[in-house]
Amino acid sequence: MIDNLQIVLELKDVAVHFGGRAGLLGSSGAVVKAVNGVDLEIRKAETVALVGESGCGKSTLSNTIVGLQAPVSGSVKIGGDEVVGADRRKLNDIRRKVQMIFQDPALSLNPRSTIGATIAEPLIVRGIARGKALKDRVAELLTQVGLRPEHADRYPHQFSGGQRQRVVIARALALEPDLLICDEPVSALDVSVRAQILNLLVALQQRMGVAYLFVSHDLSVVRHICDRVVVMYLGRFVEMADRDTFFANPKHPYTRALMSAVPEADPIAQRSKQRFILQGELPSPANIPSGCAFHTRCPLATEICSKVRPELTPRPDGASVACHHV
Amino acid sequence: MEIHPRPLLSVEGLTVEIAGANVVDGISFSVAPGKVMALVGESGCGKSLTCYAMLGLLPPAARRSGGHIRLDDRDLTALSQRDMRKTRGKDISIIFQEPSASLDPLTTVGAQIAAAYRTHHNVPRAEAHARARRMLADVGIPDPDRRFHQYPFELSGGMCQRIMISIALICSPRVLVADEPTTALDVTIQAQILDLMKKLVAERGTSIVIITHDMGVVADIADDVAVMYAGRIAEIAPVQTLFEKPQHPYTALLLASIPKLSDAPKADLATIEGRVPTPNEFGAGCRFADRCPLATEKCRAEQPPLFDRGGGHRSACWHIDRMAEIREVAA
Numbered sequence: 012m013i014d015n016l017q018i019v020l021e022l023k024d025v026a027v028h029f030g031g032r033a034g035l036l037g038s039s040g041a042v043v044k045a046v047n048g049v050d051l052e053i054r055k056a057e058t059v060a061l062v063g064e065s066g067c068g069k070s071t072l073s074n075t076i077v078g079l080q081a082p083v084s085g086s087v088k089i090g091g092d093e094v095v096g097a098d099r100r101k102l103n104d105i106r107r108k109v110q111m112i113f114q115d116p117a118l119s120l121n122p123r124s125t126i127g128a129t130i131a132e133p134l135i136v137r138g139i140a141r142g143k144a145l146k147d148r149v150a151e152l153l154t155q156v157g158l159r160p161e162h163a164d165r166y167p168h169q170f171s172g173g174q175r176q177r178v179v180i181a182r183a184l185a186l187e188p189d190l191l192i193c194d195e196p197v198s199a200l201d202v203s204v205r206a207q208i209l210n211l212l213v214a215l216q217q218r219m220g221v222a223y224l225f226v227s228h229d230l231s232v233v234r235h236i237c238d239r240v241v242v243m244y245l246g247r248f249v250e251m252a253d254r255d256t257f258f259a260n261p262k263h264p265y266t267r268a269l270m271s272a273v274p275e276a277d278p279i280a281q282r283s284k285q286r287f288i289l290q291g292e293l294p295s296p297a298n299i300p301s302g303c304a305f306h307t308r309c310p311l312a313t314e315i316c317s318k319v320r321p322e323l324t325p326r327p328d329g330a331s332v333a334c335h336h337v
Numbered sequence: 338m339e340i341h342p343r344p345l346l347s348v349e350g351l352t353v354e355i356a357g358a359n360v361v362d363g364i365s366f367s368v369a370p371g372k373v374m375a376l377v378g379e380s381g382c383g384k385s386l387t388c389y390a391m392l393g394l395l396p397p398a399a400r401r402s403g404g405h406i407r408l409d410d411r412d413l414t415a416l417s418q419r420d421m422r423k424t425r426g427k428d429i430s431i432i433f434q435e436p437s438a439s440l441d442p443l444t445t446v447g448a449q450i451a452a453a454y455r456t457h458h459n460v461p462r463a464e465a466h467a468r469a470r471r472m473l474a475d476v477g478i479p480d481p482d483r484r485f486h487q488y489p490f491e492l493s494g495g496m497c498q499r500i501m502i503s504i505a506l507i508c509s510p511r512v513l514v515a516d517e518p519t520t521a522l523d524v525t526i527q528a529q530i531l532d533l534m535k536k537l538v539a540e541r542g543t544s545i546v547i548i549t550h551d552m553g554v555v556a557d558i559a560d561d562v563a564v565m566y567a568g569r570i571a572e573i574a575p576v577q578t579l580f581e582k583p584q585h586p587y588t589a590l591l592l593a594s595i596p597k598l599s600d601a602p603k604a605d606l607a608t609i610e611g612r613v614p615t616p617n618e619f620g621a622g623c624r625f626a627d628r629c630p631l632a633t634e635k636c637r638a639e640q641p642p643l644f645d646r647g648g649g650h651r652s653a654c655w656h657i658d659r660m661a662e663i664r665e666v667a668a
Contacts, residue, residue, distance in 0.1 A: 064523040171612050172380075201379035202550060206594035206606035213603045228524050231553075235596030236603060254602065272528035274553030276595045278576045281556040288532060289525045291479075292493050 018091075019108070019189040019222045020053040020076065025085035027071050030297075041297040045071040047246035048085070050323075053190065056216055058223040060233040062269065063243035066293050069226050072243070073192050076224070077109050078102050090189055107137065110183035114195040116175035120167040126153075126178045127163025133185045152181040155218075157211060173204035177211065184215065194226045209236055230273045234258055242266050245296055245304040248323055252330035262332045264309050265289075303335070311336045345370045345544050346391075346429075346512050351404035353386050353395065353568075358616030361386050362568040363404065368512070368561075371542040373534075375555045375576075378565035381613055384548045387565075388514045391546070392431050393421040408512065427457040430505035434517040436497035440489040446500045447473070447485030453504045472503040477533060495526035499533070506537065513537075515547045519554065531558050552595055556580065561649070564588045567613055567624035570643060574650040584652035586629050586663045593667030607667040623653070630666050631656045 026049075031042035046068045053059050063069050074080040076087060078094045087094040092105050113119045120129060130149050134140045140148050150160035156177040167175055176196065183191055193212070197205040213236060215221060227233050233240060240257045242250040242265065250263040261267050264287075271287040289308050294300055300307045306316035315335050323333040344367035353361035361383040368374045376384040389395050391406050393413065406413040408428055416424060433439045441449055450469035451462070458465070466485075473481035476499040489497055498518060505513055515534070519527035535558060537543050549555060555562055555576065563573040564587065572585040583589040593607035600606070611628040614620075623629070626636040635655055643651040 064525060173612075202552070202591055203379065203594050203609040206596075207608045209596070210605050210608065213605075231596045234598070234602070235600060235606070268525060272524040274528075274531070274551070274557040276552035276556050276580070276592065276597070278556040278580050281553065286528075288528055292495055292526065293523075 017054045018052050019055055019089065020051065020224070021086070021088040021091075022049055022051040022076070023086040023088075024048050024050060025072070025075060025082045025087060027068075027075050027080055027082045043295075043297045044246050044299060045296055046075065046082070047299075049243075049246075049248050051241065051248070051251075053222050053224060055189065055222055056220040057239065058216065058225055058237045060237035060240045061224060061226045061243060062228060062230070062233060062240060064228070064293050066245075066296060067243045068246040068296070069243060070194065073111065073194055073224070073226060076190075076192060077111055078106060107186045108188050109190045109192065110186065110188040111192045111194065112176070112179050112183050112196050115199045116172060116179045117167065119179050120175060122167050125164050125166055126170070126181075129167075129178065130163075130182045130185055133182065137186065139186070148185070152185055155184065155215065156181045157207075171204070172200050173207055176200060176204075176208050180208075180211065180215070184219070184221070187219070188221060190222045190224065192224045192226070195228070196225075197232060198227070198229060205232075212236065228269075228273075230270060231276070242269070245294065245299050247304065247333065248331075249305065249333045250330065251323065252328075256328050256330050260328065260330070262326065262330060262337045263305075263334050264311050264336075265305050268308075303333070344368060345409065346546070347407045348387070348391065349405045349407065351387060351390055351406065352402050353383070353390055353399050354402040355399045355616065358619065359402070360399070360568050360616050361390065364563075364565070364568075364570050365404075366561075366563050366570065366573060368544045368546060370511070370544055371538055372560045373538060373545040373547060373558050375559035375562045376546065376548045376565060377550060377552065377555055377562060379550060379613060381567075381615075382565040383568040384565050385516055388431065388516055388546065388548055391514060392425055392429060393418075394425075394431070423457070426453060426505075426510070427508045428510050429512040429514065430508075430510040431514040431516065432498070432501045432505050432518050434520050436494060436501045436521070437489055439501055440497060442489055445486050445488055446492065446497075450500065450503045450507055454507045457508050468507060469503070472507050473499075476500075476503050476506075477529070478503075493526075494522055495529060498522060498526075498530055502530075502533065502537075506541075506543070509541060510543065512544045512546065515545060517548055517550070520549070520551070527554075534558065552580075552592065564591070567619065568616075569624060569653065570651075571625065571654075572650075572652040573643070574646075574652075575648065578648060578650050582650075584646050584650060584657045584660065585625075585654045586631050586656075586660070587625050588652075589660065589663045590667060623655070631659050631662060 027046040029043040061069050075082050089105050090108050094105055127149050130152055131145055149163055153160050153162055158177055197208050237254055239253050241248050244265050250266045261270055268287045268289045275281045291308050302317040302320050306312040321333045321335050323331045325331050347367035349365050350363045352359055352363050378384050390401050447469050450472055451465040454465045454468055470481050470485055478484050478499055519530050559576045562576050562579045564571045566587050572588045590607055590609045609628050622637040622639055623641050626632040641653045641655045643653045645651050
């Protein structure tokens with residue numbers, strides 16, 4: 012089936028829990044259900060945004076996808092290969108196909124390595140290139156991300172934040188991954204530099220067909236760069252839709268609250284928009300509310316919400332929403 | 338034309354020097370009572386140093402080498418350290434980006450708020466505590482009597498920022514300086530804190546100087562905006578005017594680089610090539626000249642003054658007759 016070849020990531024009912032065992036002093040810790048049964052498919056050259064507040068499980072899910080965190084149940088397939096339960100060698104193979112870039116490029120680069128050495132490292136580790144071929148490949152990668160081949164001899168501190176993020180992207184692309192997990196890749200950057208990196212990510216995708224899982228809370232960036240949006244709340248997806256449907260007709264009350272919370276860079280629109288401000292804060296993932304986890308902050312909540320957990324169900328316009336009252 | 342009341346706070350020709358370079362270079366602005374002034378700009382533009390200078394809190398390496406800061410009729414720059422200490426927290430307060438880093442981890446939050454009050458008022462402890470409790474309720478902390486006795490680590494980031502705001506406002510200062518107050522917070526919590534700040538302005542008539550790099554926050558809360566670039570004000574205007582008719586190429590490009598509803602998905606965003614000059618690269622002319630699509634010889638040779646564009650709008654550019662070209666570049 013051709014369709015299957017196009018799928019670079021497939022998550023089925025993935026759950027990741029922490030703790031629960033007896034602690035050091037014999038206390039039994041609460042189980043933190045960081046990710047609690049999520050399904051997701053990402054196709055080649057597609058950008059899927061993962062949106063949610065800190066503590067919603069975004070980072071745990073990203074770590075699980077690259078095999079840094081084992082799920083307690085469910086299946087994670089990258090390019091058709093199962094990550095869960097894979098042995099070291101197999102995992103190594105799979106990991107080539109998925110790479111990550113992080114929020115703060117200064118923290119993701121070794122200050123004592125030249126950026127040439129940093130970008131070459133994955134190629135050396137995997138025995139892909141050496142000598143002249145290695146040098147050429149590094150030069151090519153630098154050019155691809157808008158830097159110059161002669162930059163290879165410089166150190167991270169000699170670059171600006173935006174340039175460092177370009178270096179991180181070059182390193183992530185060295186092994187030609189099918190999927191790049193971008194964890195808030197532009198939120199530490201200044202506004203004018205942000206646009207450069209977003210343009211670069213779009214151009215690289217068009218050229219190389221790489222898929223992105225784009226973790227972000229900035230909805231204007233999400234709207235700009237993503238094909239589909241997934242909203243996560245306390246370990247579960249509460250809404251999933253393609254971009255146009257999502258922004259034209261957000262359905263879940265949490266999604267609507269997020270959208271009204273993000274300030275628009277337009278004073279008239281911002282001050283006239285209907286506000287939907289959430290009360291309170293995200294409950295602890297160690298103590299997830301019963302029924303719909305959002306019912307404690309939801310303005311639409313009724314009795315059923317605290318008792319029955321709504322499933323993610325498809326709607327006529329193609330969106331999937333987990334809410335009793337949509 | 339709207340008649341502006343007499344400014345409460347005015348910064349006049351403020352210059353801050355670090356190692357011989359003017360990292361804040363003669364900036365001036367004023368804030369009327371109950372108004373919100375936003376200072377925006379990219380990292381290193383001098384917006385934070387400007388605020389620290391206003392409170393007499395410059396780091397040791399930095400020195401105010403010129404200019405005045407007036408609060409009503411008083412020149413804060415003429416005050417002794419001792420008098421400045423009496424003013425800080427009472428007439429002008431500050432909150433920072435990372436609330437958990439600004440609170441004392443070993444003291445209950447209630448005691449920290451009460452201590453701020455007792456620093457400036459000679460009252461019995463019980464009275465200060467009662468005021469602190471009321472303050473907690475005013476900033477929207479649920480169950481203030483229980484929270485009063487908790488330590489910062491027991492509170493979330495959003496709650497800690499509310500505590501910081503309580504400490505800053507317990508003496509009812511007339512000016513609150515907020516240095517990126519919501520940058521470390523989630524968007525839903527950011528919305529709550531911005532609403533709280535708006536409520537305080539409305540109820541108490543506090544003036545706010547807010548530093549941010551988020552044009553969305555500016556659009557939400559500011560009455561006036563000063564856009565800073567490399568230590569100077571590039572443009573200053575009422576908020577709506579700035580967003581609608583920017584009169585400086587830097588502002589126009591900055592606004593164009595933010596993805597907007599009307600943009601086609603994945604279309605190229607406008608970018609500003611190059612980077613902000615470091616203080617030792619500052620030349621004689623306009624500091625934006627090297628990155629500016631409109632720059633001419635004149636720009637490199639001669640610093641443009643802040644020209645008055647009418648209606649409280651000023652911008653430092655020689656070539657605003659060519660702003661249409663910027664709109665083309667941005668489109």
